Amino acid sequence: MQIPFTVAPRPDTGVNNAKLGVWLFLASEVMLFGGLFSAYIFLRIGAPEWPGMVGGHAYERASDILNVPLATLNTMVLIGSSVTMVMSWASLAMQRFDRYRLYMGATIALGFVFLVVKAFEYGEKFSHGYLPAENNFLAIYFVLTGLHGLHVIGGILVNMYFMWPGARMWKTDPKRFTNRIEIAGLYWHFVDLVWIFLFPTIYLL
Amino acid sequence: MSDTGHSIEEIKKHVRVYMFVFASLAVLTVVTVVVGYLELPFAPALIVALLIATVKAGLVAAYFMHLVSEEQIVRWLVWLSLGLLLAMFLILSVYYVDQGGTEIFGF
Amino acid sequence: MADHAAVPEGHHGEDGHHESFWRKYIFSTDHKVIGIQYGITSLLFLLFGFSLVMLMRWQLAYPGQPVPLIGWLFSDDTMPGGVMLPEFYNQLGAMHGTIMVFLGIVPLAVGAFGNYVVPLQIGAPDMAFPKLNMASYWVFFVGGVIMLGSFFVPAGAAKAGWTSYAPLSVIESMGQTMWLISMVFLITSSLLGAVNFLTTIVQLRADGMGFMQMPFFVWAQFITSFLLLLAFPPLEAAAVLQLSDRLLDTSFFMPSGLVVSGEVVDVAGGGSPLLWQHLFWFLAHPEVYVLVLPAMGIVAEIIANNARKPLKGYKVLVYSLVFLGFMSFIVWAHHMFITGMGQVMSTFFQTTTMIISIPSVIILTALFLSLWGGSIRFTTPMLFALGFLPMFGIGGLTGLPLGLAATDIPLHDTYYVIGHFHYVVAPGTILALMGGIYYWFPKMTGRTMNDTLGKIHFWGTLVSMNFIFFPMLIQGLAGVSRRLYDGGQIYAHAQDVLVYNEVMSIAAWVLFVFQIPFIVNLLVSMKKGKAAADNHWNATTLEWSAAPSPPVGHGNFRDLPTVYRDPYEYSHPDHDEDYWPQDVPPAEASEN
């Protein structure tokens, strides 16, 4: 049995199954992070001060507690990884598998850099005893960035699959493989997109 | 962008666009951070930060995620989820203000 | 063409005998097998959820008396000497609600019927992502096991109701953590399912089947999937936040200065219990449409088929459905009128709630009108479909006072609410789902169910359900609160209506007795039922006209069908038979 439109797009909708599926998934992810951001808005409007009392100090600005330079670096890292991701797709579209490997490798590496920086940031907070239970600002910070971090890990796993075992498909069905990379890219860019909102709203405001 | 036939020429054009988008994203990130250090009052800071973030997100979605040339059905889906998201934010915020007492973000 | 029925189950497809038992029945990627897996699991969960409530109904009818016959089976921390403890009553209540909604109705309506019927009705060989489909079932299964397992952790299952309102749920015992983890699984499963259904319906429709040629059932599943896709994630977010409150001691939902048992709770505070309610109802209102839309879809199929007429106002039905789907996202705070919301919001939500009742009324009216002038066949599925209409009507009408703040404030949290939504989901949705089982059973097995038993089942269920749920409305109007351990005995204002407690309880047990013919019928007919023809009901939709009963192994159709006309061409003047299947080519119309 063969499922129609796994590779070629359906003429009247113009997309293939996997692409539609991923966009639907992303729509639900929008609502997931939307729910979390709503929680943030709701708690923040209700809070008499923000970020408020952390470790016995009353803070005025989030940037006094969080490490903005590190987060800026991480923003750049994620944006860079989005570029390498899209380049890895473009390389396949230009039939350059060697360059695909290169760009995909860079995407994975940048993903890891992001995580390492994040871990460093968390470690710094923990060492001051700044835990999620401290106050709602830190709770929001840890839960939102933590869930985002899980998404990054998921993305890295997907990318590693396509870097190594999944890449065999390039030989048997290059067109489908190129589609798959485009779709993995959609997810990866979405993770980047979430960070683009997380960064200013949590670190800078 | 449908999956059929990308000529190499086309892709090369795309790549130039990607590089341009990359540069814009980097610049906008720097701008956000700099504005952050200006310590503006809350309302303008919020507006600037969200505007910049929206522009950045728009760039990523439009070019990296190919929404500029994507099929109608996908664009519909994106608008649908964004619409619901906005409705949710809006209703929750108004809910709070409407209870009386609390101001929103000092407005 | 009718003789596949004699071939034993599962020996159809060409590739059939190469597959191992495990691949074929347990980790199958065939939407039909997965649909049946969902069906069996959810029917068992329905039965289990019903058993919990039968136990509760003993306590409500005869508070403090030991449960006869089975009381001794329970441990000392649940029912010492057969007498139910309040904590255990709360567990039963919370688990009844949760299991019925998330593990019973939704998986039956969407997982089972959606999976089995949708690909067949749109002429697809399978779902768009068969492996994802299998994953969705197994994730659901694990979620269900965790939910059941929570009865066995210290202090038992969750006790904070199916709504899990904070802060009570945050300070609850470990069962609540299990509840949350289980919900994360169940939500993930519905997301996988929703992505799959939407992709399948958009991408795999047969040649010639535009959106307006889709059977109404497919439309109902389509909108339902959108609701699942977009409304569930905020609850997932909320579940994560509540988990964090419970495990990391954060205060998302914990207000400052909360006092429990005379002591201030040691958390940072500053959180908002209302935030939980918002996130919960953002899901849970659309969820009630998830519970009824598939039911409406099933009823529409059965009515068109048995009235031998096209559905009245198919287009209007579809537009109403789409509109209803949109609106269901912006009515959620009608569950929160007593939370002290201001005038603007209250007006907004009252208005949207009144507006959303319009499409529901249109759909119900159109279904009623579809009966007008038809030559109705009173088959068993038709009885269930006809039962659905007035029952859902009562459910809907009793909901209107709950959508207006002035009347909701006194009614909120009374048995009136319980009566209202049970009319929607029990005599409403459950009747429709039962009807669906009788209607599609011949397709699934190639055999028919016994009609006499079916009719006994129908009348017994209809009557006893009304004896359970109508008195709830009366008690509620008298001011009896829901979630009361003793059924209201200690309240002076409840005394006049206490007699109904016994009536309702007996009716609940009678309802159980009337499910026995159904269970027997289901099991026996699978092996011994009369053989059914491929198009047993002389129906027009593809699952009946284009696929054998049961459909060919993996792939459903011998040749993928092509669609030539609208879904319900019954008694068409240009055609000599009283049904004109979607896939019959216009020229030689009488074949097939």
Ligand code: HEM
């Ligand atoms: C068919 C027989 C059923 C009976 C006899 C029954 C009975 C009851 C009773 C007596 C309560 C109130 C418990 C209390 O307030 O202490 C209740 C609550 C509830 N029932 Fe049912 N029910 C039935 C079916 C269903 C079905 C099919 C659903 C599916 C959606 C359902 C969903 C609920 C929910 C969500 C609650 C609220 C639980 C809570 O308070 O947290 N019930 N039911």
Ligand SMILES: [Cu+2]
């Ligand atoms: Cu509602």
